Amino acid sequence: MTETAFPQPTIESEWKSDKPFVLASGETLDPLILRYAIYGDLNKFPDNAMLVCHALSGSARVGDWWKPMLGVEKESDTPHSLSNARECTICINVIGSCYGSTSPRTVNPATGRNFGADFPLITIGDIVRAQHELLMHLGVTHLSLVIGGSIGGMQAVQWAIEFPEMCERIVAIGTSPLPALGLALNHLQRAAIRLDANWTEGNYETDHAPNHGLALARQIAMCSYKSPALFDERFGREPDHRSEEDPHVSIDERFCVAGYLDYQGEIFKSRFDANSYIVLSKAMDLFDPVRDARGSIQKAFGHIKARVTLIGITSDWLFPPAHVARFAAQMRAAGVRADYLEFESAHGHDGFLADAKRLAPFVAAALA
Amino acid sequence: MTETAFPQPTIESEWKSDKPFVLASGETLDPLILRYAIYGDLNKFPDNAMLVCHALSGSARVGDWWKPMLGVEKESDTPHSLSNARECTICINVIGSCYGSTSPRTVNPATGRNFGADFPLITIGDIVRAQHELLMHLGVTHLSLVIGGSIGGMQAVQWAIEFPEMCERIVAIGTSPLPALGLALNHLQRAAIRLDANWTEGNYETDHAPNHGLALARQIAMCSYKSPALFDERFGREPDHRSEEDPHVSIDERFCVAGYLDYQGEIFKSRFDANSYIVLSKAMDLFDPVRDARGSIQKAFGHIKARVTLIGITSDWLFPPAHVARFAAQMRAAGVRADYLEFESAHGHDGFLADAKRLAPFVAAALA
Numbered sequence: 212m213t214e215t216a217f218p219q220p221t222i223e224s225e226w227k228s229d230k231p232f233v234l235a236s237g238e239t240l241d242p243l244i245l246r247y248a249i250y251g252d253l254n255k256f257p258d259n260a261m262l263v264c265h266a267l268s269g270s271a272r273v274g275d276w277w278k279p280m281l282g283v284e285k286e287s288d289t290p291h292s293l294s295n296a297r298e299c300t301i302c303i304n305v306i307g308s309c310y311g312s313t314s315p316r317t318v319n320p321a322t323g324r325n326f327g328a329d330f331p332l333i334t335i336g337d338i339v340r341a342q343h344e345l346l347m348h349l350g351v352t353h354l355s356l357v358i359g360g361s362i363g364g365m366q367a368v369q370w371a372i373e374f375p376e377m378c379e380r381i382v383a384i385g386t387s388p389l390p391a392l393g394l395a396l397n398h399l400q401r402a403a404i405r406l407d408a409n410w411t412e413g414n415y416e417t418d419h420a421p422n423h424g425l426a427l428a429r430q431i432a433m434c435s436y437k438s439p440a441l442f443d444e445r446f447g448r449e450p451d452h453r454s455e456e457d458p459h460v461s462i463d464e465r466f467c468v469a470g471y472l473d474y475q476g477e478i479f480k481s482r483f484d485a486n487s488y489i490v491l492s493k494a495m496d497l498f499d500p501v502r503d504a505r506g507s508i509q510k511a512f513g514h515i516k517a518r519v520t521l522i523g524i525t526s527d528w529l530f531p532p533a534h535v536a537r538f539a540a541q542m543r544a545a546g547v548r549a550d551y552l553e554f555e556s557a558h559g560h561d562g563f564l565a566d567a568k569r570l571a572p573f574v575a576a577a578l579a
Numbered sequence: 580m581t582e583t584a585f586p587q588p589t590i591e592s593e594w595k596s597d598k599p600f601v602l603a604s605g606e607t608l609d610p611l612i613l614r615y616a617i618y619g620d621l622n623k624f625p626d627n628a629m630l631v632c633h634a635l636s637g638s639a640r641v642g643d644w645w646k647p648m649l650g651v652e653k654e655s656d657t658p659h660s661l662s663n664a665r666e667c668t669i670c671i672n673v674i675g676s677c678y679g680s681t682s683p684r685t686v687n688p689a690t691g692r693n694f695g696a697d698f699p700l701i702t703i704g705d706i707v708r709a710q711h712e713l714l715m716h717l718g719v720t721h722l723s724l725v726i727g728g729s730i731g732g733m734q735a736v737q738w739a740i741e742f743p744e745m746c747e748r749i750v751a752i753g754t755s756p757l758p759a760l761g762l763a764l765n766h767l768q769r770a771a772i773r774l775d776a777n778w779t780e781g782n783y784e785t786d787h788a789p790n791h792g793l794a795l796a797r798q799i800a801m802c803s804y805k806s807p808a809l810f811d812e813r814f815g816r817e818p819d820h821r822s823e824e825d826p827h828v829s830i831d832e833r834f835c836v837a838g839y840l841d842y843q844g845e846i847f848k849s850r851f852d853a854n855s856y857i858v859l860s861k862a863m864d865l866f867d868p869v870r871d872a873r874g875s876i877q878k879a880f881g882h883i884k885a886r887v888t889l890i891g892i893t894s895d896w897l898f899p900p901a902h903v904a905r906f907a908a909q910m911r912a913a914g915v916r917a918d919y920l921e922f923e924s925a926h927g928h929d930g931f932l933a934d935a936k937r938l939a940p941f942v943a944a945a946l947a
Contacts, residue, residue: 236828332830391810391836395802398837402795408776427770431799434763439896442759448867460604462700462861468759469766493830499816528807528896 218274218281220248221299225311226345232306232313238331241320245345246311247271250281251299253351260351262342263302264359264366266564267491268483270310273302276564279571280358298355303345305338305366307490312341315486316417328413330490335362335498339369346377353377356578357517360384360563361530362491364521365498371517372500378517382574384554384563385530386521387538388499393529396435397492400428404485413486425485426476433475438526438559442468501541512545519549520577524562552577586642586649588616589667593679594713600674600681606699609688613713614679615639618649619667621719628719630710631670632727632734634932635800635859636851638678641670644932647939648726666723671713673706673734675858680709683854684785696781698858703730703866707737714745721745724946725885728752728931729898730859732889733866739885740868746885750942752922752931753898754889755906756867761897764803765860768796772853781854793853794844801843806894806927810836869909880913887917888945892930920945 224247231241248271253260263273263280274281281300304312307330315330322329346352354377357367364386371381389397407424409415434442450457451470458464465473504511521539523532532553542549554573556562563570592615599609616639621628631641631648642649649668672680675698683698690697714720722745725735732754739749757765775792777783802810818825819838826832833841872878889907891900900921910917922941924930931938 332828388816390807391814391816391834392802392807394814394816394834395798395810395836395840398833398840399795399798399802402798403771403774406771406774406791406795423774427767427774430767430770434760434767439758439760439899442763446759446762448756448759448762448870459865460700462857465766466759466762466864468763472763472766489830496834497827502816531807 217272217278218250220250220272220274221252222249223247223272226348228344228348232337232341232344234331234337235334236332240306240313240331240333240337240341242313242317243306243341243344244311244313244317245306245341246304247301247345248273249299249301250274253299253349257349257351258353259298260301260346260354261298261356261358262346262354262370263300264342264357264363264370265302265305266359266361266363267488267495268479269363270308271302271304273300277567279567280574282571301346301349301351303342305491306341307333307338307487307494309484309487314484315413315490316484327415327486330486333490333494335365335369335494336373336503338494339366339373342366342370343374354379356380356382358382358384358574359386361386361560362495362498365495368500368519369498371515371519372512375514375516380578381517381519382522382577383519384522384570385524385527385535385560387530387534388502389496390529390531390534393435394496396431396529397496400431400492401489403427403431404489407485410485413489415485420480421485422480425483425488426473426480428485428488429479429483430472430476433472435529436559436561438528438557440526441557441559444557446471508541508545512542512547515542515545515547519547520552520574521549522552522554522574522577524558524560525553525555526557527560527562529560550577585640585646586618588618588640588642589620590617591615591640594716596712596716600705600709600712602699602705603702604700608674608681608699608701608705608709610681610685611674611709611712612679612681612685613674613709614672615669615713616641617667617669618642621667621717625717625719626721627666628669628714628722629666629724629726630714630722630738631668632710632725632731632738633670633673634727634729634731635856635863636847637731638676639670639672641668645935647935648942650939669714669717669719671710673859674709675701675706675855675862677852677855682852683781683858684852695783695854698854701858701862703733703737703862704741704871706862707734707741710734710738711742722747724748724750726750726752726942727754729754729928730863730866733863736868736887737866739883739887740880743882743884748946749885749887750890750945751887752890752938753892753895753903753928755898755902756870757864758897758899758902761803762864764799764897765864768799768860769857771795771799772857775853778853781857783853788848789853790848793851793856794848796853796856797847797851798840798844801840803897804927804929806896806925808894809925809927812925814839876909876913880910880915883910883913883915887915888920888942889917890920890922890942890945892926892928893921893923894925895928895930897928918945
């Protein structure tokens with residue numbers, strides 16, 4: 212086994228609810244299917260679980276994308292939580308995602324065809340309440356920690372709001388209601404998908420998916436996930452050496468940063484679904500607990516019992532540190548024990564993934 | 580006459596060279612047509628001209644888009660330059676632009692059809708040398724000031740490099756070689772145009788132009804032209820009241836910032852050409868005097884005679900102030916009298932246009 216291998220879950224499974232799931236909008240999601248992974252073992256109560264919430268393009272297999280957070284260096288290590296080696300880690304694929312839970316690719320029993328563009332509007336609240344159904348099924352009534360970055364962090368905060376009795380600690384990284392520029396960029400990413408000739412109002416077949424639009428959406432997002440300084444340091448104004456292109460010679464030949472983005476778009480379109488992207492980026496847009504509470508900070512956060520740690524990433528310009536800090540201050544104003552910490556990273560918003568090796572001990576220290 | 584009316588040029592005309600124009604690449608542009616506007620009157624020598632260089636989507640009609648820089652408040656005022664009421668202002672539409680100079684919409688005499696995608700790769704140097712041909716035709720051998728923002732500023736600097744004897748003062752605002760994030764965003768804007776089903780490799784007819792792609796390109800650019808703080812202040816997380824949409828109700832309904840961007844895309848596609856956009860954004864990418872001089876700062880800038888003022892805009896994240904300051908420092912290292920000043924504006928890169936009323940006296944003071 213090499214150090215680069217990914218730790219495997221103890222359990223990786225799919226749960227299907229025996230009843231339809233009612234969304235905040237009043238609409239119904241049927242079937243409710245949730246793909247999940249458990250690293251380590253639930254004890255008999257079970258009260259030794261922590262929940263990791265994944266971000267927009269993640270899956271339940273947290274060992275594949277956030278290995279340092281599992282507290283393992285090598286695949287042979289026993290996965291354990293950040294704070295306690297006897298705990299186990301659960302991650303549940305969000306509804307709307309194409310990694311196994313109910314999504315636009317799921318067959319709609321009412322029509323016999325994929326939901327496609329008929330997949331309903333969902334919110335972070337819906338995502339969390341669906342996860343709760345699964346935890347009830349598993350008998351998990353207590354979470355020592357709920358943690359995530361980006362829309363994973365939104366879920367973590369939403370857990371504290373929706374199920375205050377269950378949550379002991381919350382850690383959310385690079386998380387606040389999305390600022391206006393983020394709303395703008397999400398809108399343009401969805402526009403990119405819809406610009407693809409294969410879009411056909413969302414009712415495409417999998418083998419004629421709007422993948423060029425999806426790739427462009429991902430590329431726009433990648434620019435917002437990374438910091439300008441990192442792009443300068445990593446790519447500068449270098450030509451795309453890998454493809455031996457010289458941008459000074461023709462309109463189509465590229466700089467290095469363009470080659471990088473094209474590569475990112477290419478790998479993304481083979482692993483994601485355009486309708487899922489639209490549904491989840493919209494859920495990200497809508498996260499706004501104070502607005503949900505009709506403007507009352509007290510109603511939004513007042514009943515939170517968890518201790519909350521919000522972490523801003525210094526070079527994050529999609530969820531700027533000042534916004535994350537303000538979000539924590541709002542919680543404190545409602546009486547929540549909410550700390551704000553700043554994590555130094557050059558990686559921008561993506562720092563919670565790209566700098567996970569440094570983030571894990573930073574989070575562990577915050578929790579100690 | 581109201582204060583909002585635009586000052587009219589004394590002369591607005593088109594000049595066609597009687598010989599083909601040789602580009603830096605060795606390719607030939609034929610015909611060389613330049614659309615230009617003159618505000619005020621050239622004297623008999625003529626040695627009373629200043630040159631304004633327009634940015635990517637601008638035209639020769641500087642009175643329409645940079646009125647405060649003409650030193651006029653009302654249409655009834657006599658237009659005069661920043662420094663001297665006896666001077667006159669010339670602005671020349673750049674080659675590649677769809678506002679009257681040779682562009683992808685021009686008929687290629689070799690084929691009898693529009694250049695379209697066959698329009699050659701051009702550089703800021705080509706743009707400036709073409710402008711020089713026209714000034715020679717007009718008899719203008721001295722420019723008291725060459726000024727511009729963004730790729731207008733690139734032209735101003737290039738003027739000092741290419742024609743050191745002609746240029747007395749240079750003012751370039753929000754200008755440096757484009758950093759990596761800017762190269763990335765320009766690449767994605769061109770990708771957006773090419774994603775449009777009407778793109779047809781650039782050989783589209785005007786009435787079947789890739790205008791949805793062009794609109795998306797403009798929208799991406801608009802995000803980079805404005806500051807995140809301005810978007811927060813102006814739009815926040817407000818729904819798009821104007822269209823009475825509620826983003827919380829359906830996937831398609833929009834936030835205010837999305838409605839704004841859609842409007843910007845809509846008006847842009849009626850006034851610009853996709854091939855022009857590609858050609859000019861590529862020219863912007865390639866501006867890099869030190870690279871052109873094979874890495875020698877001395878060779879790049881050493882023969883500049885003009886006094887140069889580079890102005891960074893505090894909230895500009897496309898051409899960050901630090902990059903503009905470094906560009907000035909490179910010039911000073913080559914012995915140029917190059918100052919760096921910072922203009923306080925919340926408008927981001929767009930500050931040179933959106934805050935022009937405040938910028939004009941700031942520039943005048945710098946020139947005094």
